Amino acid sequence: MKITKLGHCCLIIEEKGVRIMTDPGTYSALQNEVRDIDYIFITHEHQDHFHLKSLKTVLKNNPRAKIITNRGVGKLLDEQKIFHELLEDGGVTECGGIHVEGFGEKHALIYKEFAEVINTGYFFQKKFFYPGDAFYNPKKPIEILALPVAGPWMKISEAIDYAKLLKPKVCFPVHDGMLKFNQVTRLIPQKFLPPAGIDFVDIPEGTTKEF
Helix, strand or coil: CEEEEEECCEEEEEECCEEEEECCCCCCCHHHHCCCCCEEECCCCCCCCCCHHHHHHHHHHCCCCEEEECHHHHHHHHHCCCCCEECCCCCEEEECCEEEEEECCECCCCECCECCCECCEEEECCCEEECCCCCCCCCCCCCEEEEECCCCCCCHHHHHHHHHHHCCCEEEEECCHHHCCCCHHHHHHHHHCHHHCCEECCCCCCEEEEC
16 A cells, blocks of 8 residues: 655555545645546545645546545535535445445544534555544554644644554654644654554655555
8 A cells, every 4th residue: 555645634545556535625735736536535624624626626637536525525515516425434335446434423622612523534445544633443453544643633642642542553644734844743753652563654745655
């Protein structure tokens, strides 16, 4: 499996010749240049994960791409008459031979009911878990974890504890677009995760890492 980080939470996952994009949002722009995308997964409706203008550009460049998301984002797509399929908590689908499961229902708490939306994490090919904006435990063996490291709904200690709870073989930082020049979210996990048996590797913007 190859994972390219375009920025923040916008990734390209490549497996068995299938190319999957996640969360084309406002903290990334490289998605507007990408071609040959087969599927687009959107975890929730916040603009750093779902930016309508960018999504339309991605679809223009990739007219055969299929959008998979939850009913929260789906409602917004319906308003734009953009076709999509739903995959939510407990759901399972196959995308070009890639097994995908949906996990979780709520965005992590920011403050009381502020920005409380549906959030669906996606587990690809029984190895890579991308949780979106939540510390959801799918209670399954995970090889690769996209680890959120910054945001108004979390602190770095929670990120480290989350990785230690899920015990992936390796994790890499996401949800870090607002911290482009802040290395703390790299240095602290690197200090505490390897002693727990979890490799922590970085995927800088525009680069690819093969796992």
